[in-house]
Amino acid sequence: MVSFQPLRQLVGRLAGWAALTAGLGTLTTPAAAQLPRLPAPEAGASAPTPPADAAAARPDTTRLSRRLPLLAGGLVVTYSGTMYLLSRGWYTGERSRLHWFNDLSEWKQLDKAGHFWGAFHESRGAVDMLRWAGVPERRALWYGGFVGFLLQSPIELLDGRDPAYGASATDLAANLLGSVGLIGQQLAWNEVRIMPKYSFHTTPYAKRRPNVLGRSLAEQHLKDYNGQTYWLCADVGAWLPATSRWPRWLQPAVGYGAQQMVFNDPAANAALGLRPYRQYYLSLDVDLRRIPTRSKLLKRVFYVASIFHLPAPALEWNRKRGLVAHGLYY
Numbered sequence: 001m002v003s004f005q006p007l008r009q010l011v012g013r014l015a016g017w018a019a020l021t022a023g024l025g026t027l028t029t030p031a032a033a034q035l036p037r038l039p040a041p042e043a044g045a046s047a048p049t050p051p052a053d054a055a056a057a058r059p060d061t062t063r064l065s066r067r068l069p070l071l072a073g074g075l076v077v078t079y080s081g082t083m084y085l086l087s088r089g090w091y092t093g094e095r096s097r098l099h100w101f102n103d104l105s106e107w108k109q110l111d112k113a114g115h116f117w118g119a120f121h122e123s124r125g126a127v128d129m130l131r132w133a134g135v136p137e138r139r140a141l142w143y144g145g146f147v148g149f150l151l152q153s154p155i156e157l158l159d160g161r162d163p164a165y166g167a168s169a170t171d172l173a174a175n176l177l178g179s180v181g182l183i184g185q186q187l188a189w190n191e192v193r194i195m196p197k198y199s200f201h202t203t204p205y206a207k208r209r210p211n212v213l214g215r216s217l218a219e220q221h222l223k224d225y226n227g228q229t230y231w232l233c234a235d236v237g238a239w240l241p242a243t244s245r246w247p248r249w250l251q252p253a254v255g256y257g258a259q260q261m262v263f264n265d266p267a268a269n270a271a272l273g274l275r276p277y278r279q280y281y282l283s284l285d286v287d288l289r290r291i292p293t294r295s296k297l298l299k300r301v302f303y304v305a306s307i308f309h310l311p312a313p314a315l316e317w318n319r320k321r322g323l324v325a326h327g328l329y330y
Contacts, residue, residue, distance in 0.1 A: 067133040079151070094163055101159075101166025108258035108278055112174040113230040117196045119148030119178025121307050124192065127182070128303075145183035149175045193238045197231040197253070197285065197309040201330040208272065209262050229257040229329075231309045233285040249290035253309060255281030259318075275320075283314035283329060 103111070126144035135143065152175045160167030178196075185192050203226040206213040214220035220227060232255075237248040260274040269276055288302035314329035 062134075068135070071129055071133050095161045096163040098157070098160040099166050101168060102170070103168050104170045106264045107225045107261055108276060110225040110228055110230070110256075110258055112170060113256060114198075114228070115152060115171050115174035116178040116181070117198055117230055117307075119152055119175045120182050120196050122148035122151050123179045123182040127186065141183065141186050145186070146179045148182070149179040189238065191238070193235040195233045195235070195251075195287070195306065197233055197307060199229045199231065199255075199309040199311075199330055200227050201229075203227045203259070205260070205262050213262070226257075226259050226261055229255045229279075229281065229309070231255040231281075231283075231285065233287065233309065235287065247290075249287050251285045251287050253281075253283045253285040253312075255279075255283060255309070255314070257281070277318050277320050279316055279318045281314050281316050281329065283309075284312045286310050286312075 123145050126147035127140050128144075130140035130144045131137070149172075153172055156167040156171055159165045181194075181196070182192070185194065200221050202217070202220060203224060205226045206215075206220045206224045212223060213226070214223040231253045233251045233253040235248065235251055237244065237246045237250075240246050257279040258276060259279060260269065260276045262272060262274060263269050266276070288306050291302060293299060293302070311328050311330045314326045316324040316326060316329070318324070
């Protein structure tokens with residue numbers, strides 16, 4: 001069966017951040033209730049000076065009132081428009097009743113890694129955008145933290161009415177884990193210390209089934225799971241003493257990929273002489289967010305580019321070839 005799930009995943013990730021608008025209208029008013037109440041001054045006495053921590057806790061209401069509507073409006077238009085175009089342009093065939101399909105065994109679970117990666121970074125971006133808009137810290141975390149799950153999950157409703165596919169409970173679970181992974185780190189450390197990342201290299205398998213694995217390089221990025229590698233990069237410097245000389249921009253990374261996947265069906269792969277296998281990697285990564293720069297443009301570029309694992313030397317282990325050293329792995 002032909003699976004268009006890779007492209008649908010990406011469309012869901014590019015759809016924008018419209019789920020942020022749910023409940024955003026209430027964020028501008030309750031912030032004052034979080035501040036400690038000061039006793040009323042006695043007659044003839046001057047008003048007491050608020051403590052420093054109370055001033056720091058007070059949200060920037062001017063920034064909130066200016067930036068939040070701009071953010072919310074852009075997200076509503078982007079996400080709603082993309083979902084409409086997707087429902088009218090991509091799902092143009094016959095529709096069926098909502099049904100479920102268990103795809104957990106397909107593609108060596110690399111599609112699940114993609115769901116986790118996408119939901120994590122959508123949630124990360126949403127939390128940071130709400131902070132930028134002036135939303136109080138805890139509210140920014142809880143309102144933005146589940147955005148990845150909310151953005152990607154509607155794709156399953158469209159898949160669930162496609163007779164050739166179906167909604168996937170494990171896709172929903174991966175979406176949820178991605179959002180929870182971001183929220184958990186923010187609650188524990190108030191920052192991201194374990195960053196999921198993505199890298200890609202071309203493979204010979206796309207030529208064997210270009211209608212599914214991609215004809216152009218751009219399509220292969222989306223559809224050829226053989227060329228996708230997903231990483232977890234650890235900011236070890238965050239756990240070391242302040243006196244440590246370990247550079248925060250240098251991080252160890254573990255990766256996961258797979259090869260020889262032309263079909264979902266093992267028998268169909270075997271007919272081509274292929275036996276899909278998993279790959280495990282140990283490498284290094286550069287955290288671009290830690291590169292010092294005064295340029296606001298570069299900071300934005302580094303922020304977006306931090307979702308990708310940069311080429312670096314790597315050790316790979318797989319059951320077919322054992323331990324393999326790569327001078328530069330993409």
